[in-house]
Each structure stands twice: as C-alpha cells, then as structure tokens.
Amino acid sequence: AIDPQFNENREQVDEHEGHAVWGPVDEPEELGIHGTHVAVDFDLCIADGACLEDCPVDVFEWVDTPGHPESEEKADPANEAQCIDCMLCVDVCPVDAIDVDAG
Ligand code: SF4
Incomplete structure (x- = not known):
C-alpha cells in the first residue's frame, strides 16, 4: 500500500502538470508518487480504473506509462485541487495505491 x-x-x-512527483523516479520502471492532497503511487497502480x-x-x-x-x-x-475528500477512490482501489489527506 502507499505510504501515508x-x-x-x-x-x-x-x-507534472502542476502537481508534485515524489521520488525515487527511474523511468520507465520506477515512477514514484504523483500528487500531494490526492496521492497515487504509480509503482503500485495497475490501471484498474x-x-x-x-x-x-x-x-x-x-497518463501513458509505457x-x-x-x-x-x-x-x-x-x-x-477539486477533491472533496469523499474517500471513494481510497476505498475502491484494489491495490491501495491512493492516499487522500483529508486532515
Ligand atoms: Fe477526492 Fe473523492 Fe475524487 Fe478521491 S474520489 S479524488 S477522495 S473527490
């Protein structure tokens, strides 16, 4: 699971596109975590959708990550920035790749 x-x-x-990328990053195999308020661990994401x-x-x-x-x-x-802290994404992600800081 993503490290909170x-x-x-x-x-x-x-x-990337206005949000932070948290390393380590070593493309294309290692992509880090994208975002801060809504953070997605790209190295865990399986593109479930x-x-x-x-x-x-x-x-x-x-985003494409060949x-x-x-x-x-x-x-x-x-x-x-549009996030309303409903936590649905955190609940539905099958690999726990998303952290939302609703604090
Ligand atoms: Fe924020 Fe809810 Fe969207 Fe997740 S599903 S990013 S918690 S608004």
Whole structure:
C-alpha cells in the first residue's frame, strides 16, 4: 500500500502538470508518487480504473506509462485541487495505491 507518510519519507523530485512527483523516479520502471492532497503511487497502480469511474469530481486522468512493470497507464491526480475528500477512490482501489489527506 502507499505510504501515508510519503511527504516526510520521500523527496519531491519533480512536478507534472502542476502537481508534485515524489521520488525515487527511474523511468520507465520506477515512477514514484504523483500528487500531494490526492496521492497515487504509480509503482503500485495497475490501471484498474475504479478511481476514474467513481470520483464524483473527475480528479483523475489517464497518463501513458509505457514500459512500467505494473501497467502501461496510470491514474494521474491531475485535478487534485477539486477533491472533496469523499474517500471513494481510497476505498475502491484494489491495490491501495491512493492516499487522500483529508486532515
Ligand atoms: Fe475524487 Fe473523492 Fe478521491 Fe477526492 S477522495 S479524488 S473527490 S474520489
């Protein structure tokens, strides 16, 4: 499962479409965690798609990640600022790749 303390245990190494990327990153095999308020561990994401279908405010968008061992696309928290903290995505993710900081 995603480390809920990722922002203390990892370094922000990049920014992607306006959100943080937390390392380590070694593309294409290792992609890190995308987002901060809504954080998706790209190295766990299997592109199940439940979060995209269930999020009531369309926070997630697919991004292509060719060559990643778990899946060739990822659910990117592209619109994390729109999140209303409903926690549906956290509940439906089959691999617990998502952390929402509702604190
Ligand atoms: Fe969307 Fe709810 Fe997840 Fe926020 S907590 S990203 S609103 S499904």
